[in-house]
Amino acid sequence: MFLINTRKRSPDGAFGHERTARGAYAVYEFTQKSGGKEVEEKTLQDVPTDKDAFVLVHGFNNDFIRVTGAYLEFEKAAQKAGFAGSVVGFTWPSYGKWFQYFGDRAQVEYAAFGFLNFLLDYRPLLGARKCHLNAHSMGAYLVIRALAAYALIDAIPESAPGGALLGEITLFAADVDGNTLEKDQEGSHAAAEAARLTSYFSGHDQVLAIADVANAGPRLGLEGAAHPARMPKNACQIDCTTLVFDHAGYRADPGVMQDLAAVLGGAPSDQIAGRRKENAKNTFAIGPEEDEEEEDGPGD
Secondary structure, three states, rough: OOOEEEEOOOOOOEEEEEEEOOOEOOOOOOOOOOOOOEEEEEOOHHHHOOOOOOEEOOOOOOOHHHHHHHHHHHHHHHHHHHOOOOEEEEOOOOOOOOOOOOHHHHHHHHHHHHHHHHHHHHHHHHHHOOEEEEOOOHHHHHHHHHHHHHHHHOOOOOOOOOOOOOOEEEEOEEEEEEEOOOOEEEEEHHOOEEEEEEEOOOOOOOHHHHHHHHHOOOHHHOOOOOHHOOOOOEEEEEEEEEOOOOOOOOOOOHHHHHHHHHHHOOHHHHHHOOOEEEEOOEEEEEEOOOOOOOOOOOOO
């Protein structure tokens, strides 16, 4: 797998939380879970452009070893679900420590420039082929910051046929504010740079429950959008509460991955098998329906 990296390489070949120059990125290739020594440096021209691309962006508390292992597993899961394109990873210099939440947020804001520069360099190489994206947790914050900056800079030319920079943006357990997709918020600007944005959330996410407190506000990946009716027309959300019971459980669940593959295939949001429409606008659910509370039991 090819990896776009904003971590600085140490003299012994490892990658920690030291970061590259602002806006810079490097390209590597890896075939196994690694701390960095086995990773081979490449160029952007080595990254495949003969198929649709699927770019992965990880979240908080991920060291390099964990990232490489998770990306290889995600690639296999996506292929098993039916995605036939190229999978490319992006990594930013997370501290890999649970207590460095705000340190990781600062790293994300710095790395967003390198991520955007990569997209602007890579997207034209794909030509008419599509560039999709999946971001997990704090990775959604990185993606939204980068794309919102792109959307607000009129001097940057359109980089894809039809004007959209990306095909499908998908978010798992997005660690961003619940109102971020509303008009004039950063998430709405990011959604405008894609054919569609789909956010998957679960009410069982204990990590985002803590993030709720840390940020003094609800998380999109835990409660869903604060006002679903205010989401852009090209955005929707998927309630996975009866399928996903932990912060990283999305890519391991076949139901979620099958839904993701249908999204990447361009199926209309209201025509994907296994989805049911919720009462809230722009909202669907997958997985078993929640058990209704039992009414009064039988008398004595």
